[in-house]
Amino acid sequence: MTARPPVLTKFRDVQAELERSGSAIFRDADGAESLIIRNPYAITYIHSYAEDSPFFLGLAEGRLRGSKCRKPKCGFVYATPRGHCMVCGAPTEWVDLPPKGRVHSWTTCHFGSEAFLKETPYNLAMVEFDHVGSLLLVRLKDCVESDLYVGMPVEARFDPNPKYSITDVWFVPSR
Amino acid sequence: MVSGGVTKFSKAHPAMDFRLMVKRAYDYALKGVPNLTPKQIDGSRISYFSDHFTRQLKAASMVQDFLGLNPKGSVRIEWGGATGGECFQAGYEAVASGRMDVCVAAGFETMSRVATWKGNEFIALASDTNFDFPLGGFYTGYYALMVVRHIYEYVRQTKFASVKDEREAQRLAIAEASRIMSKVSVKNHLNALHNPYAQYPKRLTIDDVLRSEMISYPLTREQICTMSDGAACVLFASEEKAKELTDRPIRVTGVGTGTDTMRLADRPFGKVPLLPNERARDYEDLAYPGIHSFRAGRAAGMEAYHMAGITNPNTELDFIELHDAYASSEIQTYEDLGLCKYGQGYDFVERGDPFLKGIDYGFPVPRAGAIPVNPSGGLIACGHPVGATGLMQAVFAFWQLQESVGKHFGDAALQLPHPRRGAIHSHAGTGSAVTVSILERGFR
Numbered sequence: 001m002t003a004r005p006p007v008l009t010k011f012r013d014v015q016a017e018l019e020r021s022g023s024a025i026f027r028d029a030d031g032a033e034s035l036i037i038r039n040p041y042a043i044t045y046i047h048s049y050a051e052d053s054p055f056f057l058g059l060a061e062g063r064l065r066g067s068k069c070r071k072p073k074c075g076f077v078y079a080t081p082r083g084h085c086m087v088c089g090a091p092t093e094w095v096d097l098p099p100k101g102r103v104h105s106w107t108t109c110h111f112g113s114e115a116f117l118k119e120t121p122y123n124l125a126m127v128e129f130d131h132v133g134s135l136l137l138v139r140l141k142d143c144v145e146s147d148l149y150v151g152m153p154v155e156a157r158f159d160p161n162p163k164y165s166i167t168d169v170w171f172v173p174s175r
Numbered sequence: 176m177v178s179g180g181v182t183k184f185s186k187a188h189p190a191m192d193f194r195l196m197v198k199r200a201y202d203y204a205l206k207g208v209p210n211l212t213p214k215q216i217d218g219s220r221i222s223y224f225s226d227h228f229t230r231q232l233k234a235a236s237m238v239q240d241f242l243g244l245n246p247k248g249s250v251r252i253e254w255g256g257a258t259g260g261e262c263f264q265a266g267y268e269a270v271a272s273g274r275m276d277v278c279v280a281a282g283f284e285t286m287s288r289v290a291t292w293k294g295n296e297f298i299a300l301a302s303d304t305n306f307d308f309p310l311g312g313f314y315t316g317y318y319a320l321m322v323v324r325h326i327y328e329y330v331r332q333t334k335f336a337s338v339k340d341e342r343e344a345q346r347l348a349i350a351e352a353s354r355i356m357s358k359v360s361v362k363n364h365l366n367a368l369h370n371p372y373a374q375y376p377k378r379l380t381i382d383d384v385l386r387s388e389m390i391s392y393p394l395t396r397e398q399i400c401t402m403s404d405g406a407a408c409v410l411f412a413s414e415e416k417a418k419e420l421t422d423r424p425i426r427v428t429g430v431g432t433g434t435d436t437m438r439l440a441d442r443p444f445g446k447v448p449l450l451p452n453e454r455a456r457d458y459e460d461l462a463y464p465g466i467h468s469f470r471a472g473r474a475a476g477m478e479a480y481h482m483a484g485i486t487n488p489n490t491e492l493d494f495i496e497l498h499d500a501y502a503s504s505e506i507q508t509y510e511d512l513g514l515c516k517y518g519q520g521y522d523f524v525e526r527g528d529p530f531l532k533g534i535d536y537g538f539p540v541p542r543a544g545a546i547p548v549n550p551s552g553g554l555i556a557c558g559h560p561v562g563a564t565g566l567m568q569a570v571f572a573f574w575q576l577q578e579s580v581g582k583h584f585g586d587a588a589l590q591l592p593h594p595r596r597g598a599i600h601s602h603a604g605t606g607s608a609v610t611v612s613i614l615e616r617g618f619r
Binding site for chain 1: 186189230292295296304306309311312313315316320321324327341345389390392436439440441442443444466
């Protein structure tokens with residue numbers, strides 16, 4: 001006969017036990033016992049960038065592109081590209097963004113999602129560009145929390161080994 | 176609304192799955208209306224946010240099944256962080272439209288099923304997975320970006336306008352705003368000491384909050400809500416039916432919903448949609464909403480106020496339960512909902528308007544009781560089991576208006592003196608969807 005899984009009274013111990021043996025019994029303050037098992041779940045998604053594809057292909061070539069509304073009367077320019085204009089609904093075309101921008105807002109993340117915990121601390125910045133109507137969210141590198149401020153001039157850098165992700169571009173303080 | 180029930184929100188409820196949690200909240204609500212037989216219930220609206228957390232699709236059908244409500248009609252509601260608020264309005268609409276005489280609105284979330292940082296990843300999947308998620312996938316980071324800009328617009332440019340060095344001026348402004356945000360955290364945690372349903376009631380000082388772990392600058396751990404397991408349930412009835420069921424019904428007199436771009440980066444820089452008590456000249460130089468304010472919250476508030484006939488929310492509401500996922504977003508929301516003008520959120524806290532009378536917060540709150548915000552303790556102290564949260568607010572607001580807080584909490588410290596009208600506010604994403612509902616005492 002197999003032994004029952006170990007009985008634990010602190011819920012935070014449950015996860016360690018699941019990692020170790022795959023099952024545990026949690027007994028709460030009222031004496032109720034719950035059998036808990038481990039249920040791994042890993043998936044690979046087939047993710048199409050669809051109409052955003054040229055943006056990510058551009059990053060691989062060292063080009064940062066936004067989009068511009070094709071309707072002459074509107075002409076709204078997006079730093080984060082949109083296939084259709086959110087102001088008037090017309091289709092957009094690809095335009096190069098200026099090489100330099102400014103920090104519109106920023107933060108330093110000391111924690112993150114599980115997938116990014118090992119990269120902490122990292123800086124996030126919303127970047128604004130002259131004559132562009134919307135912003136771009138990026139990682140900000142080569143600087144630390146105490147360097148950062150709203151209005152700081154920044155410029156783009158590109159990954160020479162592209163992963164086809166928004167992280168193929170990042171910004172650094174302008175010299 | 177004729178009754179409500181809530182489970183105690185907790186980091187984990189391993190002895191209860193989501194069905195049993197909802198059943199407990201539902202049974203509690205039924206106990207409040209002994210004349211209601213299950214046969215009289217026409218259907219339900221059931222909410223939960225994330226299929227990733229449940230790893231059980233059609234979980235709302237399983238709730239319907241467990242409650243014994245088959246074969247009556249039911250719909251699952253999901254709308255990010257505002258899931259509970261949307262479920263509340265869906266239940267209201269089912270009755271207000273005449274489709275049902277009695278409707279159950281119930282919601283839950285079981286967030287303990289994965290480790291906290293995995294949970295953060297699931298939540299961050301509610302940001303654009305092309306452009307936002309791969310940068311760090313972290314909602315606290317997004318809210319930090321918003322509050323840094325909010326502080327730049329409203330604190331750096333005013334209180335520190337005379338400081339020449341830009342970096343120094345911004346640091347001083349952030350320090351000042353962080354101190355004030357910490358007061359919100361102290362308030363909500365302390366209010367919750369009198370709420371037996373709250374997950375993290377505690378007495379904190381401003382320094383405790385400031386010195387708690389830095390999560391995403393400038394937001395610290397105590398300024399952020401946590402993951403929770405929990406359920407909440409609301410019962411709606413038509414006016415005629417309500418009279419048969421309770422002598423203390425609460426009327427829903429206004430509902431509003433607003434939306435905004437999924438990506439923060441796409442938010443426009445336009446004009447403020449004005450409330451009746453605001454003037455265009457109040458905001459001449461303000462680019463709105465940018466990333467500093469929630470246009471969806473303003474839109475939801477305007478719709479709900481208009482329907483309820485409210486022209487000045489500051490004087491015409493007796494309290495608000497609002498979506499304080501972050502101490503920063505509580506302050507931003509004061510402004511969106513017109514409790515004060517844009518830019519005055521920090522002063523609103525300093526003056527003490529959102530605090531309760533008769534509670535010692537450890538610092539002066541001269542105008543305490545003016546318009547209590549999150550008297551229950553809010554999300555920061557009660558917890559945030561997403562699909563239940565907006566319904567939890569409704570239940571707490573319902574008990575306030577019934578003047579039955581003492582009965583349900585076993586402690587009347589949080590009961591406001593004869594409140595007549597309150598608001599609840601539920602908020603999704605980085606402000607991509609917001610609901611506001613107005614509740615009023617429906618008896619003499």
